[in-house]
Amino acid sequence: MKTASALAIALFALSGAVIADASAQSPSASNALLLLPPANRIVGTWEFQVHIFDCDTGQTRVRFRAASVFNAGGTMVDTNNAPPTTRGPAFGVWNYDRRNRNWTAQMRLYRYNPDGSFAGVNEVRRTLTLAPGDDQMTEAFTGQILGPNEEVLAETCGEGEGTRSL
Incomplete structure (x- = not known):
């Protein structure tokens, strides 16, 4: 019994050292562990x-x-069924809000004119809520449509319903 207790204490101490070492290496490593x-x-x-x-x-x-696609560690990628010549993929980050039990995400994507020239950027802020069972999700979002010099052209609002596919 003493051997099992000593082993448990050693493993606990070792896990603390690994977390402390990861925290010292980089903020992203510590965030991933937490x-x-x-x-x-x-x-x-x-x-x-x-x-x-x-x-x-x-x-x-x-x-x-x-x-x-929401990745472990808080990054994400997004696309839609618009023709690929009109926009690029969106890249962003997400966070979990323990107080409200929902997620927030922010993402940016580039837009293009029909001639292929740069039209500007879309910035989107999403609030996501999982349904019981974790396979359905609702979202509400706001965004800004920015011109090529990041000037605000329009504000957008929206909502969506999601289904886990993979």
Whole structure:
């Protein structure tokens, strides 16, 4: 029994040393170690049906299909079914809000004009909520459409429903 207790204490001390060493190496390493469930429940590939609307009137601007990949450690990638000549992939970060039990994500993507020239950037801030069972998700988001010099051209609002696909 004393041997088992000594082994447990040694393993606990060793795990503390590993976490301390990772923290000293880089902030991202320490964040990855501290990102434990329930935060990682969002990790995976999700398919969304998205509705973008006028923030003031609620009038629909566009509906489309999108896919988001949420990686362990807080990074994400997003794309949608728009022609690839009109936009690039979105890259971003996500965080878990323990107080509200939801996730927030921020992402940016580049837009292009029909002639292929740079049109500007979209910035999106999402609030995501998982349904019981962790295979369905709802989202609400706001965003800004920025011009080539990062000037604000328009504000956007939207919502979506997602299903875990992988």
